[in-house]
Amino acid sequence: MTKEHANWSPYDNNGGTCVAIAGADYCVIAADTRMSTGYSILTRDYSKICKLADKSFMASSGFQADVKALQKVLSSRHLIYQHQHNKQMSCPAMAQLLSNTLYYKRFFPYYAFNVLGGLDSEGKGCVFTYDAVGSYERVGYSAQGSGATLITPFLDNQLKSPSPLLLPAKDAVTPLSEAEAVDLVKTCFASATERDIYTGDSVEIIILNANGVRRESEQLRKD
Amino acid sequence: MFRNQYDTDVTTWSPAGRLFQVEYAMEAVKQGSAAIGLRSKTHAVLACVNKANSELSSHQRKIFKVDDHIGVAIAGLTADGRVLSRYMRSECINYGYTYEAPLPVGRLVVQLADKAQVCTQRSWKRPYGVGLLVAGLDESGAHLYYNCPSGNYFEYQAFAIGSRSQAAKTYLERKFESFPGSSRDDLIKDALFAIRETLQGEKLTSSVCTVAVVGVGEAFNILDQATVQALINEFEISGEEAPATASVAEEGAGDAAADQGGAAAEEEVAPMDI
Numbered sequence: 001m002t003k004e005h006a007n008w009s010p011y012d013n014n015g016g017t018c019v020a021i022a023g024a025d026y027c028v029i030a031a032d033t034r035m036s037t038g039y040s041i042l043t044r045d046y047s048k049i050c051k052l053a054d055k056s057f058m059a060s061s062g063f064q065a066d067v068k069a070l071q072k073v074l075s076s077r078h079l080i081y082q083h084q085h086n087k088q089m090s091c092p093a094m095a096q097l098l099s100n101t102l103y104y105k106r107f108f109p110y111y112a113f114n115v116l117g118g119l120d121s122e123g124k125g126c127v128f129t130y131d132a133v134g135s136y137e138r139v140g141y142s143a144q145g146s147g148a149t150l151i152t153p154f155l156d157n158q159l160k161s162p163s164p165l166l167l168p169a170k171d172a173v174t175p176l177s178e179a180e181a182v183d184l185v186k187t188c189f190a191s192a193t194e195r196d197i198y199t200g201d202s203v204e205i206i207i208l209n210a211n212g213v214r215r216e217s218e219q220l221r222k223d
Numbered sequence: 224m225f226r227n228q229y230d231t232d233v234t235t236w237s238p239a240g241r242l243f244q245v246e247y248a249m250e251a252v253k254q255g256s257a258a259i260g261l262r263s264k265t266h267a268v269l270a271c272v273n274k275a276n277s278e279l280s281s282h283q284r285k286i287f288k289v290d291d292h293i294g295v296a297i298a299g300l301t302a303d304g305r306v307l308s309r310y311m312r313s314e315c316i317n318y319g320y321t322y323e324a325p326l327p328v329g330r331l332v333v334q335l336a337d338k339a340q341v342c343t344q345r346s347w348k349r350p351y352g353v354g355l356l357v358a359g360l361d362e363s364g365a366h367l368y369y370n371c372p373s374g375n376y377f378e379y380q381a382f383a384i385g386s387r388s389q390a391a392k393t394y395l396e397r398k399f400e401s402f403p404g405s406s407r408d409d410l411i412k413d414a415l416f417a418i419r420e421t422l423q424g425e426k427l428t429s430s431v432c433t434v435a436v437v438g439v440g441e442a443f444n445i446l447d448q449a450t451v452q453a454l455i456n457e458f459e460i461s462g463e464e465a466p467a468t469a470s471v472a473e474e475g476a477g478d479a480a481a482d483q484g485g486a487a488a489e490e491e492v493a494p495m496d497i
Contacts, residue, residue: 072320076316076317076319076320079312079316079319080312080313080316083288083309083312
Protein backbone atom coordinates (compact mmCIF):
# COMPACT_ATOMS: atom_id res chain seq x y z
CA MET A 1 0.00 0.00 0.00
CA THR A 2 2.37 2.76 -1.18
CA LYS A 3 0.98 6.27 -1.01
CA GLU A 4 0.32 8.00 -4.30
CA HIS A 5 2.74 10.83 -4.78
CA ALA A 6 2.17 14.10 -6.59
CA ASN A 7 3.58 14.31 -10.08
CA TRP A 8 4.03 18.04 -9.67
CA SER A 9 5.60 20.08 -6.87
CA PRO A 10 4.85 23.74 -6.21
CA TYR A 11 8.44 24.16 -5.00
CA ASP A 12 11.83 24.22 -6.67
CA ASN A 13 15.24 24.80 -5.14
CA ASN A 14 17.29 27.50 -6.83
CA GLY A 15 20.30 26.79 -4.65
CA GLY A 16 22.82 29.29 -3.37
CA THR A 17 24.32 30.21 -0.04
CA CYS A 18 23.83 33.14 2.32
CA VAL A 19 26.04 34.27 5.21
CA ALA A 20 25.83 37.05 7.75
CA ILE A 21 28.24 38.13 10.49
CA ALA A 22 27.54 40.62 13.27
CA GLY A 23 30.27 42.94 14.52
CA ALA A 24 30.48 45.41 17.39
CA ASP A 25 29.38 48.31 15.18
CA TYR A 26 28.90 46.75 11.74
CA CYS A 27 27.17 43.88 10.03
CA VAL A 28 28.19 41.91 6.95
CA ILE A 29 25.54 40.22 4.82
CA ALA A 30 26.64 38.15 1.83
CA ALA A 31 25.15 35.80 -0.73
CA ASP A 32 26.40 34.21 -3.92
CA THR A 33 24.75 35.27 -7.16
CA ARG A 34 24.20 31.92 -8.85
CA MET A 35 20.64 30.82 -9.49
CA SER A 36 20.19 27.19 -10.54
CA THR A 37 17.54 24.56 -11.11
CA GLY A 38 18.43 20.91 -10.99
CA TYR A 39 21.90 20.61 -12.50
CA SER A 40 21.47 23.69 -14.70
CA ILE A 41 22.36 27.30 -14.14
CA LEU A 42 19.56 29.81 -14.76
CA THR A 43 21.73 32.88 -14.28
CA ARG A 44 25.09 33.80 -12.83
CA ASP A 45 24.01 37.24 -11.72
CA TYR A 46 20.99 37.15 -9.41
CA SER A 47 20.85 39.05 -6.12
CA LYS A 48 19.51 37.14 -3.13
CA ILE A 49 19.86 40.13 -0.82
CA CYS A 50 17.04 42.59 -0.22
CA LYS A 51 17.03 45.85 1.69
CA LEU A 52 13.98 45.76 3.93
CA ALA A 53 14.76 48.92 5.91
CA ASP A 54 17.60 51.39 6.40
CA LYS A 55 19.22 49.05 8.89
CA SER A 56 17.87 45.64 7.88
CA PHE A 57 19.02 43.47 5.01
CA MET A 58 17.69 40.00 4.32
CA ALA A 59 19.55 37.33 2.40
CA SER A 60 17.51 34.28 1.41
CA SER A 61 18.29 31.05 -0.36
CA GLY A 62 15.83 28.38 -1.44
CA PHE A 63 12.99 28.85 -3.90
CA GLN A 64 13.51 32.34 -5.33
CA ALA A 65 9.89 32.82 -6.39
CA ASP A 66 8.86 32.41 -2.74
CA VAL A 67 11.80 34.61 -1.71
CA LYS A 68 10.64 37.37 -4.07
CA ALA A 69 7.07 37.13 -2.75
CA LEU A 70 8.35 37.25 0.83
CA GLN A 71 10.52 40.29 0.08
CA LYS A 72 7.53 42.11 -1.46
CA VAL A 73 5.26 41.34 1.48
CA LEU A 74 7.85 42.58 3.98
CA SER A 75 8.58 45.74 1.96
CA SER A 76 4.88 46.60 1.82
CA ARG A 77 4.51 45.98 5.55
CA HIS A 78 7.47 48.26 6.16
CA LEU A 79 5.80 51.04 4.15
CA ILE A 80 2.70 50.70 6.29
CA TYR A 81 4.83 50.83 9.43
CA GLN A 82 6.54 54.01 8.22
CA HIS A 83 3.20 55.69 7.53
CA GLN A 84 1.91 54.76 10.97
CA HIS A 85 5.02 55.45 13.06
CA ASN A 86 6.85 58.07 11.01
CA LYS A 87 10.12 56.17 11.28
CA GLN A 88 12.00 53.15 9.95
CA MET A 89 11.56 49.72 11.52
CA SER A 90 14.39 48.61 13.77
CA CYS A 91 16.17 45.37 12.90
CA PRO A 92 14.79 43.41 15.88
CA ALA A 93 11.29 44.56 14.96
CA MET A 94 11.79 43.45 11.38
CA ALA A 95 13.10 40.14 12.71
CA GLN A 96 9.85 39.52 14.56
CA LEU A 97 7.81 40.60 11.54
CA LEU A 98 9.70 38.16 9.33
CA SER A 99 9.09 35.36 11.81
CA ASN A 100 5.36 36.12 11.97
CA THR A 101 5.11 36.38 8.19
CA LEU A 102 6.75 32.98 7.75
CA TYR A 103 4.57 31.28 10.37
CA TYR A 104 1.48 32.80 8.79
CA LYS A 105 2.09 30.29 5.98
CA ARG A 106 2.85 27.43 8.34
CA PHE A 107 0.75 25.01 6.26
CA PHE A 108 2.04 26.03 2.83
CA PRO A 109 5.42 27.52 3.71
CA TYR A 110 7.64 29.97 1.91
CA TYR A 111 10.49 27.75 0.74
CA ALA A 112 12.97 30.36 1.88
CA PHE A 113 15.95 29.99 4.19
CA ASN A 114 16.68 33.42 5.54
CA VAL A 115 19.33 35.35 7.36
CA LEU A 116 18.45 38.85 8.49
CA GLY A 117 21.36 41.19 9.17
CA GLY A 118 21.50 44.76 10.35
CA LEU A 119 22.18 47.18 13.16
CA ASP A 120 20.07 47.23 16.30
CA SER A 121 18.83 50.40 17.99
CA GLU A 122 22.17 50.74 19.80
CA GLY A 123 24.13 50.55 16.57
CA LYS A 124 25.51 47.08 17.28
CA GLY A 125 25.51 44.45 14.58
CA CYS A 126 22.75 41.88 14.76
CA VAL A 127 22.08 38.72 12.79
CA PHE A 128 18.94 36.64 12.94
CA THR A 129 18.69 33.20 11.44
CA TYR A 130 15.47 31.44 10.42
CA ASP A 131 14.01 28.19 9.30
CA ALA A 132 11.30 28.00 6.63
CA VAL A 133 8.41 28.45 9.06
CA GLY A 134 9.69 31.31 11.17
CA SER A 135 11.61 29.81 14.06
CA TYR A 136 14.38 32.34 14.70
CA GLU A 137 17.07 33.43 17.08
CA ARG A 138 19.59 36.23 17.30
CA VAL A 139 23.11 34.97 16.72
CA GLY A 140 26.57 36.36 16.12
CA TYR A 141 26.83 34.76 12.66
CA SER A 142 24.91 32.40 10.43
CA ALA A 143 24.94 30.59 7.10
CA GLN A 144 21.94 29.26 5.18
CA GLY A 145 21.49 27.44 1.89
CA SER A 146 23.28 24.75 -0.07
CA GLY A 147 26.75 25.69 1.16
CA ALA A 148 25.74 26.22 4.79
CA THR A 149 26.99 22.82 5.94
CA LEU A 150 30.42 23.64 4.54
CA ILE A 151 30.61 27.19 5.93
CA THR A 152 29.07 26.87 9.39
CA PRO A 153 31.76 24.61 10.91
CA PHE A 154 34.42 26.96 9.57
CA LEU A 155 32.71 30.01 11.12
CA ASP A 156 32.27 28.09 14.38
CA ASN A 157 36.02 27.59 14.43
CA GLN A 158 36.89 31.18 13.50
CA LEU A 159 34.26 33.10 15.44
CA LYS A 160 33.40 30.84 18.38
CA SER A 161 30.11 32.52 19.24
CA PRO A 162 28.80 31.89 22.79
CA SER A 163 25.50 30.02 23.11
CA PRO A 164 22.48 32.27 23.62
CA LEU A 165 21.47 29.92 26.46
CA LEU A 166 24.47 30.88 28.60
CA LEU A 167 24.07 32.90 31.75
CA PRO A 168 25.13 35.68 32.19
CA ALA A 169 24.21 36.66 28.65
CA LYS A 170 27.32 37.15 26.59
CA ASP A 171 27.63 39.45 23.60
CA ALA A 172 27.29 37.40 20.46
CA VAL A 173 29.05 39.87 18.22
CA THR A 174 32.50 39.08 16.97
CA PRO A 175 35.49 41.14 18.12
CA LEU A 176 36.82 41.07 14.54
CA SER A 177 37.24 44.32 12.68
CA GLU A 178 35.05 45.11 9.70
CA ALA A 179 37.81 44.47 7.18
CA GLU A 180 38.68 41.14 8.81
CA ALA A 181 35.06 40.05 8.76
CA VAL A 182 34.67 40.90 5.07
CA ASP A 183 37.81 38.95 4.33
CA LEU A 184 36.49 36.00 6.33
CA VAL A 185 33.27 36.03 4.32
CA LYS A 186 35.18 36.00 1.04
CA THR A 187 37.18 33.03 2.31
CA CYS A 188 33.97 31.22 3.28
CA PHE A 189 32.51 31.58 -0.18
CA ALA A 190 35.73 30.67 -1.93
CA SER A 191 35.83 27.44 0.08
CA ALA A 192 32.14 26.61 -0.34
CA THR A 193 32.39 27.21 -4.09
CA GLU A 194 35.05 24.50 -4.36
CA ARG A 195 32.81 21.70 -3.16
CA ASP A 196 29.20 22.90 -3.50
CA ILE A 197 28.04 22.82 -7.11
CA TYR A 198 25.21 25.27 -6.42
CA THR A 199 27.49 27.99 -5.06
CA GLY A 200 29.72 30.09 -7.27
CA ASP A 201 29.91 32.76 -10.03
CA SER A 202 30.24 35.75 -7.68
CA VAL A 203 29.48 36.82 -4.15
CA GLU A 204 27.60 40.01 -3.29
CA ILE A 205 28.64 41.48 0.06
CA ILE A 206 26.74 44.21 1.90
CA ILE A 207 28.50 45.99 4.76
CA LEU A 208 26.30 48.00 7.10
CA ASN A 209 27.73 50.41 9.65
CA ALA A 210 27.16 53.77 11.27
CA ASN A 211 28.29 55.57 8.11
CA GLY A 212 25.81 53.79 5.89
CA VAL A 213 25.85 50.93 3.43
CA ARG A 214 28.67 49.64 1.25
CA ARG A 215 28.47 47.01 -1.45
CA GLU A 216 31.30 44.77 -2.58
CA SER A 217 31.46 42.07 -5.20
CA GLU A 218 33.98 39.31 -5.59
CA GLN A 219 34.26 36.81 -8.45
CA LEU A 220 34.03 33.12 -7.62
CA ARG A 221 34.71 29.98 -9.62
CA LYS A 222 32.19 29.55 -12.37
CA ASP A 223 32.24 25.75 -12.66
CA MET B 224 -37.79 77.65 2.09
CA PHE B 225 -38.05 73.98 1.27
CA ARG B 226 -34.52 73.25 2.40
CA ASN B 227 -35.40 71.87 5.79
CA GLN B 228 -37.93 69.39 4.46
CA TYR B 229 -35.57 67.60 2.11
CA ASP B 230 -32.33 67.61 4.06
CA THR B 231 -32.95 64.85 6.57
CA ASP B 232 -31.01 62.16 4.76
CA VAL B 233 -28.64 61.98 1.89
CA THR B 234 -30.90 59.80 -0.22
CA THR B 235 -33.65 62.41 -0.50
CA TRP B 236 -33.75 64.74 -3.49
CA SER B 237 -35.11 68.24 -3.18
CA PRO B 238 -37.69 69.43 -5.72
CA ALA B 239 -34.97 71.51 -7.31
CA GLY B 240 -32.88 68.39 -7.90
CA ARG B 241 -30.35 68.91 -5.11
CA LEU B 242 -28.98 66.66 -2.40
CA PHE B 243 -28.77 68.97 0.59
CA GLN B 244 -26.81 66.60 2.82
CA VAL B 245 -24.04 66.58 0.22
CA GLU B 246 -24.11 70.36 0.06
CA TYR B 247 -23.95 70.57 3.84
CA ALA B 248 -20.90 68.32 3.72
CA MET B 249 -19.27 70.81 1.35
CA GLU B 250 -20.05 73.51 3.91
CA ALA B 251 -17.98 71.55 6.43
CA VAL B 252 -15.03 71.92 4.10
CA LYS B 253 -15.47 75.68 4.05
CA GLN B 254 -15.35 75.75 7.85
CA GLY B 255 -11.96 74.04 8.04
CA SER B 256 -8.76 76.08 8.11
CA ALA B 257 -7.31 76.96 4.75
CA ALA B 258 -5.31 74.67 2.53
CA ILE B 259 -3.85 75.71 -0.81
CA GLY B 260 -2.13 73.89 -3.63
CA LEU B 261 -0.35 74.96 -6.79
CA ARG B 262 1.74 73.32 -9.44
CA SER B 263 4.21 73.92 -12.20
CA LYS B 264 5.14 71.43 -14.92
CA THR B 265 7.62 69.70 -12.64
CA HIS B 266 6.63 70.47 -9.05
CA ALA B 267 3.54 70.68 -6.90
CA VAL B 268 3.34 72.52 -3.58
CA LEU B 269 0.79 72.15 -0.79
CA ALA B 270 0.48 74.58 2.07
CA CYS B 271 -1.96 74.90 4.91
CA VAL B 272 -2.76 77.05 7.89
CA ASN B 273 -2.30 75.29 11.22
CA LYS B 274 -5.12 75.61 13.67
CA ALA B 275 -4.72 74.59 17.26
CA ASN B 276 -7.68 74.30 19.62
CA SER B 277 -5.85 76.15 22.35
CA GLU B 278 -2.36 77.26 23.20
CA LEU B 279 -1.91 74.05 25.14
CA SER B 280 -2.69 71.66 22.31
CA SER B 281 -0.67 70.67 19.29
CA HIS B 282 -1.57 71.63 15.75
CA GLN B 283 -3.75 69.32 13.73
CA ARG B 284 -1.93 67.54 10.97
CA LYS B 285 -3.49 68.53 7.67
CA ILE B 286 -0.87 67.40 5.19
CA PHE B 287 -0.21 63.70 4.73
CA LYS B 288 2.33 61.83 2.67
CA VAL B 289 0.51 59.18 0.68
CA ASP B 290 3.47 57.83 -1.27
CA ASP B 291 6.82 59.08 -2.49
CA HIS B 292 5.09 60.75 -5.41
CA ILE B 293 1.75 61.78 -3.88
CA GLY B 294 0.73 63.95 -0.95
CA VAL B 295 -2.58 65.35 0.23
CA ALA B 296 -3.73 68.44 2.12
CA ILE B 297 -7.16 68.40 3.74
CA ALA B 298 -9.73 70.90 4.97
CA GLY B 299 -12.81 70.06 6.97
CA LEU B 300 -13.34 67.11 9.29
CA THR B 301 -9.75 66.08 9.92
CA ALA B 302 -10.81 62.66 11.17
CA ASP B 303 -12.45 61.90 7.82
CA GLY B 304 -9.30 63.21 6.14
CA ARG B 305 -7.11 60.90 8.16
CA VAL B 306 -9.21 57.87 7.26
CA LEU B 307 -9.16 58.76 3.56
CA SER B 308 -5.38 59.27 3.69
CA ARG B 309 -5.05 55.80 5.13
CA TYR B 310 -7.16 54.46 2.25
CA MET B 311 -5.00 56.30 -0.29
CA ARG B 312 -1.80 54.96 1.27
CA SER B 313 -3.20 51.46 1.20
CA GLU B 314 -4.16 51.78 -2.47
CA CYS B 315 -0.68 53.02 -3.37
CA ILE B 316 0.98 50.18 -1.50
CA ASN B 317 -1.25 47.54 -3.11
CA TYR B 318 -0.75 48.97 -6.60
CA GLY B 319 3.02 49.08 -6.03
CA TYR B 320 2.94 45.48 -4.82
CA THR B 321 1.06 44.26 -7.91
CA TYR B 322 2.63 46.37 -10.64
CA GLU B 323 6.00 47.37 -9.12
CA ALA B 324 5.20 50.90 -10.28
CA PRO B 325 3.84 54.06 -8.62
CA LEU B 326 0.08 54.50 -8.76
CA PRO B 327 -0.74 57.26 -11.26
CA VAL B 328 -2.32 60.22 -9.43
CA GLY B 329 -5.19 60.41 -11.88
CA ARG B 330 -6.22 56.85 -11.04
CA LEU B 331 -6.03 57.47 -7.31
CA VAL B 332 -8.29 60.51 -7.40
CA VAL B 333 -10.90 58.60 -9.39
CA GLN B 334 -10.88 55.82 -6.80
CA LEU B 335 -11.18 58.43 -4.08
CA ALA B 336 -14.04 60.16 -5.88
CA ASP B 337 -15.88 56.86 -6.36
CA LYS B 338 -15.46 56.12 -2.67
CA ALA B 339 -16.96 59.52 -1.83
CA GLN B 340 -19.83 58.99 -4.24
CA VAL B 341 -20.86 55.78 -2.49
CA CYS B 342 -21.54 57.79 0.64
CA THR B 343 -23.94 60.02 -1.27
CA GLN B 344 -26.10 57.12 -2.32
CA ARG B 345 -26.51 55.00 0.81
CA SER B 346 -29.11 55.82 3.42
CA TRP B 347 -27.00 54.39 6.23
CA LYS B 348 -23.92 56.45 5.41
CA ARG B 349 -23.02 60.11 5.43
CA PRO B 350 -20.77 61.97 3.01
CA TYR B 351 -17.15 62.52 4.03
CA GLY B 352 -16.88 66.04 5.44
CA VAL B 353 -13.47 66.78 4.04
CA GLY B 354 -12.04 68.33 0.89
CA LEU B 355 -8.74 66.97 -0.34
CA LEU B 356 -6.07 68.68 -2.40
CA VAL B 357 -4.10 65.85 -3.94
CA ALA B 358 -0.67 66.80 -5.29
CA GLY B 359 1.23 64.20 -7.24
CA LEU B 360 3.72 63.36 -9.91
CA ASP B 361 3.35 60.95 -12.79
CA GLU B 362 4.90 60.39 -16.19
CA SER B 363 3.30 63.53 -17.61
CA GLY B 364 4.53 65.81 -14.84
CA ALA B 365 3.08 67.36 -11.72
CA HIS B 366 -0.66 67.41 -11.03
CA LEU B 367 -3.01 68.98 -8.53
CA TYR B 368 -6.52 67.67 -7.97
CA TYR B 369 -9.35 68.69 -5.70
CA ASN B 370 -11.66 65.96 -4.38
CA CYS B 371 -14.85 67.15 -2.76
CA PRO B 372 -17.41 65.36 -0.58
CA SER B 373 -19.84 65.17 -3.47
CA GLY B 374 -17.63 62.69 -5.27
CA ASN B 375 -16.55 65.22 -7.88
CA TYR B 376 -12.95 65.88 -8.63
CA PHE B 377 -11.24 68.52 -10.72
CA GLU B 378 -7.72 69.15 -11.85
CA TYR B 379 -6.28 72.55 -11.06
CA GLN B 380 -3.28 74.71 -11.78
CA ALA B 381 -3.79 76.19 -8.33
CA PHE B 382 -6.58 76.07 -5.80
CA ALA B 383 -7.49 76.96 -2.24
CA ILE B 384 -10.06 75.46 0.12
CA GLY B 385 -11.24 76.12 3.64
CA SER B 386 -12.00 79.30 5.52
CA ARG B 387 -10.90 82.58 3.93
CA SER B 388 -9.72 80.62 0.92
CA GLN B 389 -11.29 83.21 -1.38
CA ALA B 390 -8.50 85.60 -0.50
CA ALA B 391 -5.92 83.02 -1.54
CA LYS B 392 -7.89 82.17 -4.68
CA THR B 393 -7.91 85.81 -5.71
CA TYR B 394 -4.15 85.94 -5.37
CA LEU B 395 -3.72 82.67 -7.25
CA GLU B 396 -6.03 83.79 -10.04
CA ARG B 397 -3.76 86.75 -10.61
CA LYS B 398 -0.60 84.70 -10.74
CA PHE B 399 -1.54 81.27 -12.06
CA GLU B 400 -0.48 81.89 -15.63
CA SER B 401 3.13 82.10 -14.53
CA PHE B 402 3.03 78.86 -12.53
CA PRO B 403 3.73 76.25 -15.25
CA GLY B 404 7.19 77.70 -15.79
CA SER B 405 7.89 78.57 -12.17
CA SER B 406 10.90 77.22 -10.39
CA ARG B 407 10.44 75.12 -7.26
CA ASP B 408 11.41 77.96 -4.94
CA ASP B 409 9.17 80.49 -6.66
CA LEU B 410 6.30 78.07 -6.36
CA ILE B 411 6.88 77.74 -2.62
CA LYS B 412 7.09 81.50 -2.29
CA ASP B 413 3.78 81.91 -4.09
CA ALA B 414 2.26 79.30 -1.78
CA LEU B 415 3.41 81.27 1.24
CA PHE B 416 2.03 84.49 -0.22
CA ALA B 417 -1.30 82.79 -0.79
CA ILE B 418 -1.33 81.53 2.78
CA ARG B 419 -0.55 85.01 4.00
CA GLU B 420 -3.63 86.26 2.14
CA THR B 421 -5.85 83.93 4.14
CA LEU B 422 -4.39 85.11 7.41
CA GLN B 423 -6.00 88.53 6.96
CA GLY B 424 -3.44 90.59 8.83
CA GLU B 425 -2.18 87.91 11.20
CA LYS B 426 1.59 87.56 11.09
CA LEU B 427 2.87 84.81 8.85
CA THR B 428 5.36 82.62 10.69
CA SER B 429 6.38 79.01 10.19
CA SER B 430 4.48 77.99 13.32
CA VAL B 431 1.21 79.01 11.70
CA CYS B 432 1.64 77.17 8.42
CA THR B 433 2.92 73.93 6.96
CA VAL B 434 4.43 73.55 3.49
CA ALA B 435 5.06 70.38 1.50
CA VAL B 436 6.64 69.80 -1.92
CA VAL B 437 6.74 67.02 -4.48
CA GLY B 438 8.54 67.20 -7.80
CA VAL B 439 10.68 65.57 -10.44
CA GLY B 440 13.62 64.12 -8.52
CA GLU B 441 12.11 65.11 -5.18
CA ALA B 442 9.96 62.74 -3.16
CA PHE B 443 6.99 64.18 -1.32
CA ASN B 444 8.27 65.80 1.85
CA ILE B 445 7.02 68.30 4.40
CA LEU B 446 9.45 71.19 4.81
CA ASP B 447 10.71 71.66 8.34
CA GLN B 448 9.87 74.77 10.33
CA ALA B 449 13.35 76.27 10.08
CA THR B 450 13.37 76.08 6.28
CA VAL B 451 9.93 77.63 6.03
CA GLN B 452 10.81 80.43 8.43
CA ALA B 453 13.96 81.17 6.44
CA LEU B 454 11.89 81.49 3.27
CA ILE B 455 9.40 83.76 5.00
CA ASN B 456 12.20 85.93 6.35
CA GLU B 457 13.65 86.18 2.86
CA PHE B 458 10.67 87.90 1.41
CA GLU B 459 9.71 89.79 4.56
CA ILE B 460 13.14 91.35 4.86
CA SER B 461 13.28 92.35 1.23
CA GLY B 462 9.96 94.01 1.86
CA GLU B 463 8.56 92.12 -1.06
CA GLU B 464 4.87 92.50 -1.44
CA ALA B 465 2.64 89.90 -3.00
CA PRO B 466 3.20 91.02 -6.62
CA ALA B 467 0.03 92.80 -7.74
CA THR B 468 -1.05 93.85 -11.21
CA ALA B 469 -3.98 96.09 -10.37
CA SER B 470 -4.39 96.23 -6.58
CA VAL B 471 -2.37 98.67 -4.56
CA ALA B 472 -0.49 97.35 -1.53
CA GLU B 473 -1.12 99.13 1.74
CA GLU B 474 1.40 99.59 4.48
CA GLY B 475 0.73 97.03 7.14
CA ALA B 476 1.23 97.46 10.90
CA GLY B 477 4.85 98.02 11.84
CA ASP B 478 5.04 94.86 13.97
CA ALA B 479 7.06 93.04 11.31
CA ALA B 480 9.63 95.83 11.32
CA ALA B 481 10.13 95.38 15.04
CA ASP B 482 11.71 91.93 14.71
CA GLN B 483 13.05 92.03 11.16
CA GLY B 484 14.40 95.53 11.13
CA GLY B 485 13.40 95.70 7.49
CA ALA B 486 10.47 97.19 5.72
CA ALA B 487 7.10 96.30 7.17
CA ALA B 488 5.24 93.55 5.34
CA GLU B 489 2.52 95.02 3.21
CA GLU B 490 -0.85 93.37 3.50
CA GLU B 491 -3.66 93.54 1.04
CA VAL B 492 -7.18 93.57 2.34
CA ALA B 493 -8.89 90.85 0.39
CA PRO B 494 -12.62 90.17 0.26
CA MET B 495 -13.79 87.88 3.06
CA ASP B 496 -14.76 84.34 2.16
CA ILE B 497 -18.35 83.38 2.89
